[in-house]
Amino acid sequence: MSEPKRTSHVGSQQCHSLPSPSSHHFSPTPSPKPSSITSSLQARNSSNNHLIQTLSKQGLTKHALHLLSTEPRPTQRTYELLILSCSRNNSLSDAAAVHRSLVDDGLGQDSFLATKLIDMYAQLGSIDNARYVFDEMRDRTIFVWNAFIRALALAGCGDEALGVCCRMSESGVWFDRFTYTYALKACVVSGERKGKEIHGNLLRRGFEWNVHVVTTLIDVYAKFGLVSYAGKLFDEMPERNVVSWSAMIGCLAKNGRPFEALELFWEMMVGNPDEVPNSVTMVSVLQACAALSALGQGKLIHCFVLRRGLDSIVSVNNSLVTMYSKCGNLEVARRVFDRMDKRDVVSWNSMISGFGVNGFAEEAILVFKEMINDGKVSPNAITFISLLGACSHSGLVDEGKRLFYSMVPEYHIYPTSEHYAGLVDILGRAGRLEEAIKVIEDMRIEPGSTVWGSLLGACRIHCNIELAERASVRLFELEPTNAGNYVLLAEIYAEAKMWVEVNRVKKLLEARGLQKVSGCSWIEVKGKIYSFVSVDELNPQIEQLHALLVKFSVEMKEKGYVPDTKAILYELDEVEKEEIVLGHSEKLAVAFGLINSSAGETIRITKNLRLCRDCHSVTKFISQFTNRDILVRDVNRFHHFRNGVCSCGDYW
DNA sequence: GTAGGGTTAG
Structure with a gap:
């Protein structure tokens, strides 16, 4: 035609x-x-x-x-x-x-x-074409200005968006409530200082009364990790709706304050019957449950999801899969996944990483194969990060390598630093440190902190001081304020009894004004969450918990147990060191679980750091001695203790 | 005529 x-x-x-x-x-x-x-x-x-x-x-x-x-x-x-x-x-x-x-x-x-x-x-x-349309306009209405600022903010061109805001002011057009929301979004890219400037500016214009503007501001502060700023705005909001509640709950959930996120959610439910939580609220609340491994709370939320008919929404189901996985309840996670009508790439990734962190790499790989056979959704970069993590946790070296090297030819996904870190982790944990360093040397991109961090972690397991020092030099350059790296190096020196070096690293940490993150464990008993820190003297049940642990310790020693105190960074008597490891937060949480739950009930504990070797062997013993299943989720993965054996196969 | 909050990894 x-x-x-x-x-x-x-x-x-x-x-x-x-x-x-x-x-x-x-x-x-x-x-x-x-x-x-x-x-x-x-x-x-x-x-x-x-x-x-x-x-x-x-x-x-x-x-x-x-x-x-x-x-x-x-x-x-x-x-x-x-x-x-x-x-x-x-x-x-x-x-x-x-x-x-x-x-x-x-x-x-x-x-x-x-x-x-x-x-x-x-x-x-196509931001260039949007810019062209804008540039061609002779008389720009506020709609045109706003549309362009929004387009720039959406495209991640924060500085240009703010530049256009300035031009808008200069040409005599006043910001309206829409301009403020777009300008604030631009600040997520352009930085905290700009965000605070816009905040000051909108206060002078009286926009702190607009619920959209303030909600955006809460979200921007959340993204900067400025929880107290967000909280103050939320507290002082003249009017709140489901979106502002969700923004604040999400802010807490994403900034390491999941407990407070749950508290706020219940405050919303109980104190504000007019505000009905929706799917977005559910996603953030489930994220908080997942972070806490709060299975009881998670199940309550799941019931709410079913009652409100939100169980057909993909993002909600994805969050449920993650929540159940992170609570160690893989059967239900899989059931939710299997019942989903629609699955996106996040659904598949959630299920793969769920199996992975629980130590079931074969199942994770099977889910990946199902995903490929299903053919509706293509894997992405995160799919492979999850798969490599799964192989690492289970020690599947060859399978991990095969997956890594299939990324480009089979799936056209180019490995990022995170993927290389996954491969280094797989090789490093397996003790193949030379091969790991070869991978780093041959990288086509600049190795990031995650890569050197994986290597340092492997050096900690295999006590390789020379490589640890090499990795640390790069890590201290790339992440000068990450206390964890200094602690890891100090622990490697402590294990080798190199006390001069231990003190040197500790001084370095001090000089930079950094602090070792202290260990914290928590447990959910009858829907309530109890947390413990190491040598928790303020805990009302501390004497009872300590007595129980001493009793176990005596019995274990009779069976040949020797406390593993090598990672303690202080040159102390062995008795004092033993006292410290016996007071580790994870052991206190186990003891609390034993005292406060009935026989046969599974004990579920979460820890903010990696599980120490001593806690690992003591928990194995306790699981056998008390005939209890004990589930510990540390910062990296799950440990299912049963009859004196751990699901990680002592490989973690 | 334009709006605000969300899921996977690390």
Whole structure:
């Protein structure tokens, strides 16, 4: 079918003045139009416009575009619908054709359509074309300014977005509530200082009363980790709704304050019956349950999800899979996963990593194979990070290597530093340190802190001081304020009884104003969460817990147990060292679980750091001696203790 | 005519 001829309604000069925006999609060539319009044709025009609009609404952009070329007077509404259709169909070439035709029809200065075009290009990820539309506009309404600032913030061009905000002010256009929300989003990229500036600015203009603006501000502070700023705003909000509650709950859940996230959720439920939590609230609350391994709370939330009919929402189901996995309840995680009608890449990744952290690498790989066979969803970078982690936890060296080296040829996914870190971890844990360092030396990208961190972790397991020092030099450069790296190196020296070096690292830590993160464990008993720190003198039951642990210790020693105190960073008497390891938070939590639960009940504990070797062997013993299943989730993975054996096979 | 909060890894 040949294209009908059209003549441009605007002068050719204007068309030629269009520079080609950096992408090749937008061509400045004017499109041909009919030179004369007969009255009979005009009669058909209104129905033509109507037809184009109908086709656009149905997403039939190509057909609509074809008809557009025969239409001498397309209306603003026709173009609006065409633009929406291009956004929906994700077609940049159609978008450029619509844009070109719109300019040809003399609508290039229509501010309404300019706003829509900017939105469309932003959605299609073509910020250069959005910038072109904006630059071409002579009279910019606030809608045009806002659309462009929003487009820039969405594209991660924070500084440019804030620059445009300045130009907007300078040209005498005042920020409105929309400008503030977009400018605040731009600050997520541009930094805390800018965010605080905008905050000051909006206070002077009285926008602290706008629920959208303040909610955005809470979220921005959450993303900077400034929980107290977010909390203050939330507390002082004149009006709250489900979105502001969810933003604050999410802020706490993501910033290491899951306990408070749950408290706030219950405050919302109990104190504010008008605010009904929705799927987004559920996702954040489930994240908090997962962080705490709070299975009881998680089950309550699951019931709520079912009652409210939120169980068909993919993100909610994904969060349920993660929550059950992180509570060590893989059977239910798998059941939720199997019952899902729709699964996205996050669903598959959640199930794969669930099996992985629980030490079931074979199952994780099976799920990955199912994903490939299913064919509806392609794996992404995170899929492989999860798979490599699974292999590492289970010691599947060859399978891990095979997966790593299949990434590019089979799935076109290029390994990032995190993937290399996964491979280094697999090799390092297995004691293949030379091979691990070879991988680092041959990396095509600059090794990041995760890579050196994996190597240092492996050196800790295999007591390799030389390589540990090499990794530390790089780590201290890359992450000067990460106390964990200094502690790890000090522990390696302590194990080798190199006390001069231990003290040197401790002084370095002190000089940089850093502190060792203290160990903390917690346990959920009858829906309540109890937390313990090492040598927890303030705990009301401490004497009872200590007595029980001493009793175990005596019995264990009779069976040949020798406390492992090698990682203690102080040169103390062996008796004093034993006292310290016996007071580790994880042991206190186990003792508390034994005293406060009935026989046969599984004890579930979570720890903020890696489980120490002594706690590991003591927990194995206790599981046998008391005939209890003990589940400990440390910062890296799960340990299922049963009959004196741990699921990690002492490989962690 | 434009708006705010969410899931996987590390």
